[in-house]
Amino acid sequence: MKAKIEIPLSRNKIIRLTIGSLLLVLAGVWLFSHAGNFRDMPLPFLRNPIVIKGFGVLGILFFGGTGIYGFRKIFDKRIGLILDSNGITDNSNASSIGLIEWSDISVITTKQVMSTKFLLINVTNPEKYIGKAKSGMKAKLMRSNMKIYGTPLSIISNTLKYDFGELEKLVQTEFERNKNVG
Incomplete structure (x- = not known):
């Protein structure tokens, strides 16, 4: 190898991904809080408030985790x-x-x-x-x-x-x- 090749992290990309995670957490909160408003859905299981709340909680947990990871990564000083x-x-x-x-x-x-x-x-x-x-x-x-x-x-x-x-x-x-x- 000629020399060490370093590719830095892109703060802009990480910020965009983190904002996207935050928006999806908010969507999960919205689903959870509006679970009873899906009575007109074509699929019967999507009319069930427990199912809708489950999707909301899963979204909050998953995208909350990715958002926390992204927020921490914004301040990561290591080379990517x-x-x-x-x-x-x-x-x-x-x-x-x-x-x-x-x-x-x-x-x-x-x-x-x-x-x-x-x-x-x-x-x-x-x-x-x-x-x-x-x-x-x-x-x-x-x-x-x-x-x-x-x-x-x-x-x-x-x-x-x-x-x-x-x-x-x-x-x-x-x-x-x-x-x-x-």
């Missing part, structure tokens, strides 16, 4: 993503684990869910990285990623000052350059 001779140091999302060594990476693939693209970092020993999780919630999130995608590690550009297509090329190029080194 670092590529160097050791590997990829990821601080881009809630399941980020820090350094992913080149020698542990077997393949890097791209996945798209709805409009969000992300890189899946397949490693030879996933449990090594799940074990690095500093909280039970992060470990659960990583195990969920493992079940769904076959790897606990993913990188998104939603919080980075970088275009996803360029990020994908850069990470693949650096992986090819460094996978047999060391």
Whole structure:
């Protein structure tokens, strides 16, 4: 590797995502407080106030969590993503684990869910990285990623000052350059 490549977090993107989470929390509060007003819904289960309140509570909890994470991330001074001779140091999302060594990476693939693209970092020993999780919630999130995608590690550009297509090329190029080194 020529030099260390640092990709900073995008405060603007994080602020927009946090505001979006706040708006969805407010929508959850609205659903909860207006649960009895859905008598004209075409599907019978959507007329049930308990179901509507359940959706409201789930929205408040999930988007409240993402909003808190986003608010904390706004003030995060760490670099979002670092590529160097050791590997990829990821601080881009809630399941980020820090350094992913080149020698542990077997393949890097791209996945798209709805409009969000992300890189899946397949490693030879996933449990090594799940074990690095500093909280039970992060470990659960990583195990969920493992079940769904076959790897606990993913990188998104939603919080980075970088275009996803360029990020994908850069990470693949650096992986090819460094996978047999060391």
